[in-house]
Amino acid sequence: MEEIIENLNEVLNALSIDTETKQCKHPAFIDKACTWCKKTKDECDNPNTIQLRYLDPDFSVTEQVITRLRDLDFDTLVKQKKLRLVLDLDNTLIHASNVEQTLDKEEDDVYEILWGMYLIKLRPGTIDFLEKASTMFDISIYTMAQKIYAKAVVKLLESKMSDENFRFSRVVCQGQYTKSDRKGLDIELSHERVVLIVDDCQEVWGDEYKANLIKIKPYVFFNHKCPLENNNDEDEELARVLDVLKTVHNVFYDENKEIDYVSKDVREVLQNIQHRFDD
Template sequence: MMSPSSAGSSPKKNMCQHPVVYRGMRVKCTQNVDDEIGVAFGYINKHLRAAHDEVARLREKDLKNLLSHKKLYLVLDLDHTLLNSARFPDITTTEGYLYEPKQALVDNLKDSLHRLKHMQIMMTKLRPRLFEMCIFTMGERAYALEMAKLLDPQGIYFNSRVIAKEDCTESHRKGLDIILGHESAVLILDDTAK
């Protein structure tokens, strides 16, 4: 009779350590796996799973790649953030006008209200913009206007609200004194603290 040490490696050492599973099978060695390991990535493929340590390794690698390209992830909520959907049975009688054909709706609803063909029981309304947006740059006006056209070709979001360095009342400083909105209702997003 052979001792466990003379019989070769232990069963644990013979187990495949490949951390990705597809349809219950380890990807590299095709060993079947009965237990569900790690994290499911159903949004990529409904049969794909990865061990927690592999997920951590991939996240670390992705972070280095993102930062080297000076990018971050922007994760946006859908319902009650970018849009709002309602099932037809949930629409109240006072909201009955929403059943009207699109051309019969008031102008502010025509472009934001949608009935998707493959979702016949739902109506979706894009959320209104919660901000009056403006561009404020220390670049020159000609540049700012060209960039506004690039970002907003129809002039829907910025319209004429494009402020450039020649509009500033203080040299080399963006001041709220030239913003028509009240200071307590202005949110500034900038890459520099000053």
Template sequence: MSKNLLLILDLDETLIHASSTKLDTEPDFFYEQYFVYKRPFLDTFFKEISAHFLIGIWSSADDIYVQEIIQKITPENINFEIVWGKNRCSLKRDVDLDQYIFEKRLKKLETKGFKLEQVLIVDDTPEKVKVNYGNAIYINPFRGEKEDKELLDLYRYLLQLKSSLNVRTIEKRYWKQSI
């Protein structure tokens, strides 16, 4: 089976939740002073989605943090096309929010041979990916809830897109309603 689409996934609040205070449940692991909780069904999601998509990780967190967390959450036989952190983001002042945002500009992937028509990005923070109109799927933030089923829903939705020639033409704002 040929994998045509690249799926870029955010890290914090999309795949994991890292907190300096312990939640009511045991963390999956620790990173420095943080209690880290993997989003429910993460291992299954990685294994299942990797059969249909190329996968990348892009976080606005520190590059070393990103690399170390990825080592802890990646199941065997899962390979990422990219693992990027803050140094690959573009700093932009958001006038509406009156703050600086680390944007993830997918155009940077073109230098690696990827076409924007064949790239999806999943993030819980619209401000960081809004420059990628047509490529973005917004996911509910994960804050450590054990009953979270967002990755199961996302997987079902992504299967509908796996053969798309141009993901940018597909309306994704109400993606949950289409599953």
């Protein structure tokens, strides 16, 4: 998140004032007031903006700012030889239950969060998946869950990583999308051509992001009649998805070729290699 704020400040400083006219260019708004000149959005000719609610509930920036941020992010990713990965939580990385029950101890990757309101079971291989994927991807969480729940799950996942400094780049929750019933990459500060999505539910993304999506089978652990009855502990979906991610990354950053990365697109790479991993 620190890198996002640093890039944002750099872009806003660069785009705030027209160097010729010395007039404010109204790059960002908080509560419909320009962050520079304090005029209302209507007084600024009502520019098209995108709300970045995961940074601040009332914060929005112009499309020009978004494009510049994505360009900066792209340069950073290429230098690090990384891509962007967007992960769902429920039924993708974990399964949750709010069935009331007392745990004697944490075992089998089952944990309590939010003062015992939820039991969380990590999908088999979750931490190994995150640790290996993080060497190739900058990882964000996009979930339809409420913020307090999502933050608790993310804190749990981060605490299990061997690298104690690991943090997800951003956590986008319920109410932070531009559409209430849809996840979207319009608020993602990376160009769509470098973003892959892993989610058990394709429908929440819509057809416009189908080419970015790696569909994973839903993970279900808790039987609500008997909450700790494990009925899906042989799951190997994250290992399968990791193989897909590795292949996309290796093809995108082909060290045997001189590549203009601006012309490359993970969506095309994914389409070309997907048949290798079809059941």
